[in-house]
Structures are given as C-alpha cells and as structure tokens.
Amino acid sequence: MTSDLAIDVRGLVKRFGDKTAVNGVDIQMPAGQVWGFLGPNGSGKTTTIRMLCGLLNITEGHGTCLGFDIEERADEIKSRTGYMTQKFSFWTDMTIRENIEFVARMYRMPRLRETVDQTLEKLGLTNRQHQLAEALSGGWKQRLALAAVTLHNPKLLxxxxxxxxxxxxxxxxxxxxxxxxxxxxxxxxxSTHYMDEAERCDRIVYLANGEKVAEGQVSQIIDHSQLVTFRAEGDGVRQLAGKLQGFPALEHIAYFGAALHVSGRNREAMHSTLIAQHADGVTWKEVRPSLEDAFIALMADAGQDTRVHA
Known part of the structure; x- marks a missing residue:
C-alpha cells in the first residue's frame, strides 16, 4: 500500500471508563517528515501514540496508519512501526548485544549476526556491545533503545x-x-517537553486536555498564540519581575536566562503598564515570542482540565 500520508486519522477518541483521555483528534502527517507532539502531562499524547500504532483500540474515530486501517489492520501497522517508550524497557541483566540479538530473533530477522553487527555500528554501540544494560548511562540506554526499535527498518518511528x-x-x-x-x-x-527539540521538527501538534488545539510549523504555532512579547534586560530584572505580577495586560512573565519575557495580547496596554513600572538599569524591547512563550499561553488558554476522571 502507498500513500502520501503516513498517518491519516480523524476524530480519534479514547475513553477509559468514564474518563475521556483523547477527544476528537485529527492528524494528517506526510510520510518522511519529523513531527513533534507537544502538550502538558496528561494531555493525551501517549494515548494517541498508542492508538496510532495499534496498542490501544480506539473508542471512536477512523483512519489509516502506513496505509492500513487502524482498527482492522493493527498487526500490519505494528510490524512496520518502531515504538520507543518513556521508560527504558529492555533487559538490564543482558548486554547491549544480547538485547539487540533478542529483539532480532523476535522479528525473525534474516542474517541475524550481520544485522546485529550493522545495527551496533550504526548507533556507535560496537565498542560497548558486551556491557550490561544496567551499567549504561541514560544517553547510552537511549541509544540501545533506539537501536532495538529501528532494527527492523520500520516505516514509522x-x-x-x-x-x-x-x-x-x-x-x-x-x-x-x-x-x-x-x-x-x-x-x-x-513527544517532547523540550522546546529546542520541538523546534527541530518539521511540524508541531499541540494537545491540551485531550484535544488538539494547534498544529503547524514553529512560526505558525507562535502566530496562532497571538502573543506580544517584551524582553527586559539589565541588572534590575529579577527585582522587577515581582512588581509586574497581577497586571491584567501582563498575562505571562518568565525568565529567559538573564532576561525577562513578558507576554500578553494587548500591545498598547502592555506598553503603558511597563512604562509605568520603569526600573533603573532595565531596558525593554519588543521581540518575537518564543515557542516557550506560545506554549505557556496555549496551556493557559486551554484552561482547567474538565474531563471526567475515574
């Protein structure tokens, strides 16, 4: 099967008892791209991922993944997908090589020894192949996990x-x-919480409270937030931050290194407020909002999670 879209799903819903974890999510993702899933904890990112690859049955909705119906052809999707979970899920009492060999046998890979050797080399694991997984740092465990889930050359990761x-x-x-x-x-x-990682993606999908609230390139997500951001720099920045709390026009105040970002949606009201709260040694400049500014604003716009929890 061929399709320009690796993922084409509409109206995905997942309920666990009386809790709605995902509510009406649409995703149309072209093949060969790198997309980022953003959203606060509990927003439905993991549940959506598991529905896409056939690990969870959907409650409502329809669509395809890799050209296969997500309800009727889950086994075909699983065999062509690599899924790396949040928690390291391989065998800590086995070596790197033993882990990769075990996974290769599960997939019934031909030329097992050659395939394992190539995988170890590709991920820079050859020199550590006889080291126990439990002795690895987080970064090396990550490489082992990536090697294991891409061993079978999946179409979707x-x-x-x-x-x-x-x-x-x-x-x-x-x-x-x-x-x-x-x-x-x-x-x-x-799925990531790191803004610098999200900025490496071709496109971002933002979930909140189980729903998709924004999608687009980084610049489009920032534009979607409709934010205005002023940046303050100078020796008095940290003392100024507390004085700015509570003004209606100043919706979000956050530190960025040694600077302060203040964001809102009413430029004139923001400017008037900041001028009135002038502090010696502090200079203000309007800047383009960052993805983190937009992320915080979208979280606030989504409001309190009103989904029913079991």
Whole structure:
C-alpha cells in the first residue's frame, strides 16, 4: 500500500471508563517528515501514540496508519512501526548485544549476526556491545533503545519523550540520528517537553486536555498564540519581575536566562503598564515570542482540565 500520508486519522477518541483521555483528534502527517507532539502531562499524547500504532483500540474515530486501517489492520501497522517508550524497557541483566540479538530473533530477522553487527555500528554501540544494560548511562540506554526499535527498518518511528533525563550532548546526538533516519525515508512522530527539540521538527501538534488545539510549523504555532512579547534586560530584572505580577495586560512573565519575557495580547496596554513600572538599569524591547512563550499561553488558554476522571 502507498500513500502520501503516513498517518491519516480523524476524530480519534479514547475513553477509559468514564474518563475521556483523547477527544476528537485529527492528524494528517506526510510520510518522511519529523513531527513533534507537544502538550502538558496528561494531555493525551501517549494515548494517541498508542492508538496510532495499534496498542490501544480506539473508542471512536477512523483512519489509516502506513496505509492500513487502524482498527482492522493493527498487526500490519505494528510490524512496520518502531515504538520507543518513556521508560527504558529492555533487559538490564543482558548486554547491549544480547538485547539487540533478542529483539532480532523476535522479528525473525534474516542474517541475524550481520544485522546485529550493522545495527551496533550504526548507533556507535560496537565498542560497548558486551556491557550490561544496567551499567549504561541514560544517553547510552537511549541509544540501545533506539537501536532495538529501528532494527527492523520500520516505516514509522514513534518516540514518547525519548530524551527525558539525558545530558544535552546525548540529546543532540540523538536528534542527529533521528534526522538521519528521516532523510532515509522514515516518518517520525516524537513527544517532547523540550522546546529546542520541538523546534527541530518539521511540524508541531499541540494537545491540551485531550484535544488538539494547534498544529503547524514553529512560526505558525507562535502566530496562532497571538502573543506580544517584551524582553527586559539589565541588572534590575529579577527585582522587577515581582512588581509586574497581577497586571491584567501582563498575562505571562518568565525568565529567559538573564532576561525577562513578558507576554500578553494587548500591545498598547502592555506598553503603558511597563512604562509605568520603569526600573533603573532595565531596558525593554519588543521581540518575537518564543515557542516557550506560545506554549505557556496555549496551556493557559486551554484552561482547567474538565474531563471526567475515574
């Protein structure tokens, strides 16, 4: 089966008893792209990912993944998908090589030894192949997991917060590998809380309270938020932050390194408020909102989660 869309689902709903975890999500994702799944904890990202790859039955909705109906052809989807979970889920009392060999046998890979050797080499694991998984750092466990879930050359790679708890260099190396896989034709959907990682994606889907509230390129998500942001710099920035709390026009106040970002949607009211709260040694400049500014604003716009919890 061929299709320009790796994922084409509409109206996805998942209920667990009287709790609605996902409510009417649409995704049309072209093959070969890297998309980011953003949203606060409990927004429905993991549940959506598991429905897409056939690990969870949908309650309502319809669509295809890799050209196969997500309800009727789940086994075909699973065999062509790699899924890396939030928590390291391989065998800690086995070596790297033993883990990869075990997964290769599960997939009944031909030329097992050759395939394992190539996988270890590709992910830079050859020199560590006899090391027990339990002795690995977070970054090396991440590489092992990625090797295992891409061993069978899946058409779709689903990554659920894959870089949580690893150092910046390991995160960068991981993303370099993700984009290499994408250039080879693999479609990648990755759930993340890191704004710098989201900015590496071709497109972002933002979920809140089980619903899709925004989708687009980074610039489109920022535009969608309709934010105006002023940036303050200077020695008195930290003292100024507390004085700005409580003004209606100043909807979001957050530190960015040694600077302060203040965001809202009424430029004139914001400007008047900031001028009135002038502080010595502080300079203000209007800047383009960051993705994090937009993320915080979208969370606030989504409001309190009113889904019924079991």
């Amino acid at each position: 689903l990554l659920d917060e894959p870089t949580a708890g690893v150092d910046p260099q390991a995160r960068r190396d991981f993303w370099d590998e993700i984009h290499r896989l994408s250039l080879d034709g693999m479609t990648v959907l990755v």
